[in-house]
Amino acid sequence: MTDRLLDVENLRVSFDTRTGTIEAVRGISFTLGRERLGIVGESGSGKSMTGRAVLKLIRPPGRVEADRLAFGDTDILHASDREMRALRGRHISMVMQDPKFSLNPVMTVGAQMVEALRVHERISGAKAQARALEMLEEVAIREPERVLRLYPHEVSGGMGQRIMIAMMLLPQPEVLIADEPTSALDVSVQLQVLDIMDKLVRDRGMGLMFISHDLNLVAKFCDRIIIMYAGRIVETCKASELHKAQHPYTLGLLNAVPDLEHPRERLDVLVRDPAWRAAPSVSARQ
Template sequence: MSVLDIRDLQTHFFTDDGVVKAVDGVSFSLDAGEVLGLVGESGSGKSVTGFSILRLVDPPGRVVGGEILFHGQDLAQLSNREMRSLRGNRIAMIFQDPMMTLNPVLRIETQMVEAVRAHERISHAAARDRAITTLAKVGIPSPAERLAAYPHQFSGGMRQRVAIAIALLNGPELIVADEPTTALDVTIQSQILAEVQELARETGTALIWITHDLAVVAGLADKISVMYAGRIVESGPTDQVLAAPQHPYTAGLLGSIPGHGRRGERLTQIPGMAPSMSRLPAGCAFAPRCDLASEMCRSTAPMVTETGAGQGYRCHHPNAAQKVAT
């Protein structure tokens, strides 16, 4: 049985301008120790997907359909109290801004010890020892001494490491990481990516890594799901999707990565902007920005097509999409 099985997830926001279908029929599964890269531009629905899994979507948004199966149990059907017992314990989230996790007026020791004792009957000393061990795992030097520090006394990279450590404290079976390295410099980012990947393999934790950058997940994720306008437009094993993208949006994201094309060539630019989620065009949502779009694309939304090798896509012209990538 999969650790996580998302089936036709739908999360809508009910606004004065109409219903915004932020997540519209998203499906994927994740096994123990597996890393999924959830990729897309800002506003594609990837972060809302992560918040929906942990039931953290605030009004006027709510999950209106689908199943969120965690070890076969539908999280959408649990009470608020049952969800609180899971969050930070068996399921954890790493936010883009570590200060969403860390309380600026409490020492790191207080925050980490409370995170352990909220879910487990354990002494303060034992919880402190676990905090020290976990800080060491994520590369915090002199972890016992740093427990006495406040969040503002850490650099941005160190604060994010502490946030990751808090997520790992209780040995969760699933972690949702929402662009946790976006604000960090490249050197720190690569260190954290390597550490997170190693920790996932060592502990068997399933990981969803949400990002806008395909280059980040290329060396991290076992499989990729590319989101656009609230839907997954392509998914499959990482190497397979990157080598032979079936959707022109995936090809466009790849073409915009420095070093992906031939030396001296200009980077590919995806024309236009992502559509308003409250006013999506008829047919394929990517059609207005796609050089390959036909009348069929503008009038008929493509269904999911499976390649037979674990790769799926929503596109009427998949063969042409591969040519775009090359």
């Protein structure tokens, strides 16, 4: 990691409800440089909330607090709405998990991609459309000219996900937060998309926060891994050293992965330990 792009210290996300305050993220700390950082955990562990909190996309009654939340010299926590609009997309982009809720149903794919680029760059419509075509080709979409004329309901879930990835990469952000970006893709296209992200990190010096349930995928693709449970970081390590993990939850995740070479009749079961929920977060700052 050559330098810090994101600096997160004691990040907390909570929601006030009629029955009390629910803590979705409980004081986590980490940094992101020009690298591939994987965040892994079960549903409800706080992975997606962490990504959304970085971009201040938590709506009331949600509340985001932190000792420090910064992109370079920009204090995200205290940034104005205008400053956040300039930051989102141009410097930090996020690919949401389900493209059905991210793409505008009444605009064509081409119109949305062109708009996403022209909001941040002074560029003609023709040049923006040419860039959109190039990016669609990069994410392995056939007949990109035809796809640009389609509406979101006319594309499959996998194609919609690739369109979202292409749209978020158009302004060439310095940080990309990818929330399960390959979950709707078949294996061959998944590898193509991962190759694209890997190339962006290497060639552009981009930082990638890769959120996933797939521990094997993250271990093979990312440089560092953060394991989250119940809104806290329980373990952090280099991807190459995942086999040295010590926390019971990480070991449980590893033991629950099917082994095709040594098949088992039954997989290990994760047993929830109340002590994990109460334990303090492990810092993943460098």
